[in-house]
Amino acid sequence: MDNISSLYLSKFGFLEKHVDLTSYTGFRTKSYASAMFIPSGVEGLCFLIRNKSDFECITTIGAGYNLLIRDGGIKGLTMSLGNNFGKISFRRSENFTDIDVGASVKSCEFASECQKQGLSGAEFLSVIPGTIGGALYMNAGCFGAEISQIVLNVHLVTDEGKTYTISADDIKYGYRSSSIPSDWIIVGATFRCTSSSIESVSHTVKKLREKKLSTQPTCGLSCGSVFKNPTRHCAWKIIDELGFRGASLGGAKVSEKHSNFLVNTGKAKASDIEQLGEKIRKEAASRLGIHLEWEIQRLGEF
Numbered sequence: 001m002d003n004i005s006s007l008y009l010s011k012f013g014f015l016e017k018h019v020d021l022t023s024y025t026g027f028r029t030k031s032y033a034s035a036m037f038i039p040s041g042v043e044g045l046c047f048l049i050r051n052k053s054d055f056e057c058i059t060t061i062g063a064g065y066n067l068l069i070r071d072g073g074i075k076g077l078t079m080s081l082g083n084n085f086g087k088i089s090f091r092r093s094e095n096f097t098d099i100d101v102g103a104s105v106k107s108c109e110f111a112s113e114c115q116k117q118g119l120s121g122a123e124f125l126s127v128i129p130g131t132i133g134g135a136l137y138m139n140a141g142c143f144g145a146e147i148s149q150i151v152l153n154v155h156l157v158t159d160e161g162k163t164y165t166i167s168a169d170d171i172k173y174g175y176r177s178s179s180i181p182s183d184w185i186i187v188g189a190t191f192r193c194t195s196s197s198i199e200s201v202s203h204t205v206k207k208l209r210e211k212k213l214s215t216q217p218t219c220g221l222s223c224g225s226v227f228k229n230p231t232r233h234c235a236w237k238i239i240d241e242l243g244f245r246g247a248s249l250g251g252a253k254v255s256e257k258h259s260n261f262l263v264n265t266g267k268a269k270a271s272d273i274e275q276l277g278e279k280i281r282k283e284a285a286s287r288l289g290i291h292l293e294w295e296i297q298r299l300g301e302f
């Protein structure tokens, strides 16, 4: 870290040591990043990666709505794209429009811009918190739609600090997963949406919001669904069957509204949340023979 002079930092981005990560995740648990870099753009990001000899590894975070950062914090370098990758631009054709979107654009902001233009395809993103970078890495989706269905190309910076564009056809997308290497950084993507009308897109968005509001806690400190739905099962039903709805451990609680959501009731440590999740997983395995897989990404040191 010390071999990067402040001269470069002013041009390539902003580097800060010992950063409080409380406001960087949906759970709002307290932890620290040993160092955080906010690049000024792709050039700054590439520069940092090529000159990062002091860092063992880079951890990229988006808006933290799918992240549990352990109480010991993140060692090495935490990469936050900040707002510097926040552009959206449209290239219209007759029946469809290609849209270039920066990785730090909020998913709901992208959906809203498409809605204003009467473009269909991204409506489901209006109800998914977080950034486009996080959504692409996680293959975010809901109500039968996934981001992999509308993406054409993903623009990345590799672990060697080189820019790279990969066609969506060459990415293996699964249920809340992608084959994008965890040490590569998504800087943007090109999406294709089809021409529709503002009224029709707005109607779909309204319906999705109502559905989401009626089934999931939208306020409170959470990171959405904790576990992936196992094949032929619903995680929330399994958690209910085990009797965990409303159960708590330290400051962590299983949501009363949706039992596959864990919430921080105010003073939870990340370890409370992780231990409660692990308790559920163990019981699911021993009592029902079902393997529950974490959907939430757990990062950092215990």
Ligand SMILES: Cc1cc2nc3c(=O)[nH]c(=O)nc-3n(C[C@H](O)[C@H](O)[C@H](O)COP(=O)(O)OP(=O)(O)OC[C@H]3O[C@@H](n4cnc5c(N)ncnc54)[C@H](O)[C@@H]3O)c2cc1C
Binding pocket: 026, 059, 060, 061, 062, 063, 064, 065, 066, 067, 081, 103, 127, 128, 129, 130, 131, 132, 133, 134, 135, 136, 137, 138, 139, 140, 141, 142, 176, 184, 185, 186, 187, 216, 217, 218, 222, 223, 224, 225, 297
């Ligand atoms: C109330 C609520 C409801 C939710 N509902 C849904 C839902 O319906 N469907 C759904 O899929 N998810 C849902 N989520 C989870 C979350 O919103 C999504 O996973 C979202 O896409 C995460 O985006 P993020 O920017 O917050 O990513 P983060 O949580 O910051 O990161 C998630 C993962 O992506 C990686 N990552 C982030 N940015 C980049 C980047 N630029 N380059 C490379 N890797 C990166 C991180 O390293 C991490 O592994 C919900 C969450 C909440 C709080």
